[in-house]
Amino acid sequence: MDSVAGLEGWRWIFIIEGIATVFIGVMCFFLLVDSPPLSKWLDADEKRFLELRQAARRVVRPDEFRDKHFDKHAFYSVVFDWKMWLLIFANWSNAVPNYAMKFTMPQIIKNMGYTSSDAQLMTIPPYAIGAVSAYVFSVFADRILFTKSGDIKNNIGACYFTVCLACAGMYPILPAVNAWNVANCPSPQKRAISIGFLVCVGNIGGLIGSYIYLDREAPRYPTGFGTSFGSASAGIIAGTVLEFSLRRLNKKKELLDEDEIRRTYTDEELDKMGEKSPLFKYAL
Numbered sequence: 001m002d003s004v005a006g007l008e009g010w011r012w013i014f015i016i017e018g019i020a021t022v023f024i025g026v027m028c029f030f031l032l033v034d035s036p037p038l039s040k041w042l043d044a045d046e047k048r049f050l051e052l053r054q055a056a057r058r059v060v061r062p063d064e065f066r067d068k069h070f071d072k073h074a075f076y077s078v079v080f081d082w083k084m085w086l087l088i089f090a091n092w093s094n095a096v097p098n099y100a101m102k103f104t105m106p107q108i109i110k111n112m113g114y115t116s117s118d119a120q121l122m123t124i125p126p127y128a129i130g131a132v133s134a135y136v137f138s139v140f141a142d143r144i145l146f147t148k149s150g151d152i153k154n155n156i157g158a159c160y161f162t163v164c165l166a167c168a169g170m171y172p173i174l175p176a177v178n179a180w181n182v183a184n185c186p187s188p189q190k191r192a193i194s195i196g197f198l199v200c201v202g203n204i205g206g207l208i209g210s211y212i213y214l215d216r217e218a219p220r221y222p223t224g225f226g227t228s229f230g231s232a233s234a235g236i237i238a239g240t241v242l243e244f245s246l247r248r249l250n251k252k253k254e255l256l257d258e259d260e261i262r263r264t265y266t267d268e269e270l271d272k273m274g275e276k277s278p279l280f281k282y283a284l
Helices: 009-031 044-056 072-079 082-110 116-122 124-131 135-154 156-170 173-183 188-202 205-209 222-254 258-264 267-276
Strands: none
Touching: 072 188, 082 156, 082 173, 082 188, 082 205, 082 222, 173 188, 205 222, 258 267
């Protein structure tokens, strides 16, 4: 679509993809309901189940938080929460390699000997595999890629399979990180801020990923693959440290007596503590 309506082809990529994003965003405004009772596709038992789950997570009445536009205490509790920054490192383990692959995969496939148009089409299967990927297979990706990339045209099958594995390993990370964050934020105010903060700061990794695959380093791309490997390693370490730390905190809370806790604190005080409450158990 280069030169169509006087626009370069790369601009049309953003326009076409952006239209879908904007359309979904507008539809969500009308389709997403504020509470289970307002849904039309759930039966009575399902609505009751969701209401009980919301009650356990302090989202009994969604409107009660709309009269406060900004909660500074909740914001600072997110920014200075060490657990949030470990999640951000885990997010970067997805963002850096992910954006790098998005911007450079056509060039990588082109180096296999395909034409520019075919190279664009050949990027579709890896993303499709990434949508249904299993993270465990990604451990083989770097081993194959580093040993075969020097003679990429004679190892097209192995290298293309590795590109698919790279996508398979990256795409499950972001949903898991966000779910982990939400599960460990019982406070609705902090949860709302933490979701946006994690996504916003986590996507900074995309700035790094956009500039690490240098044309002059083709086909090995030592800077690109090295940075991606380092980012992925940092994410693994961050996730491991976070799980170990949360498991340790849970064990400490298990040693406390619930009756004594309830004699010491009121329900309102325990409620305000959020995840720091001695009765709250972190999700692992």
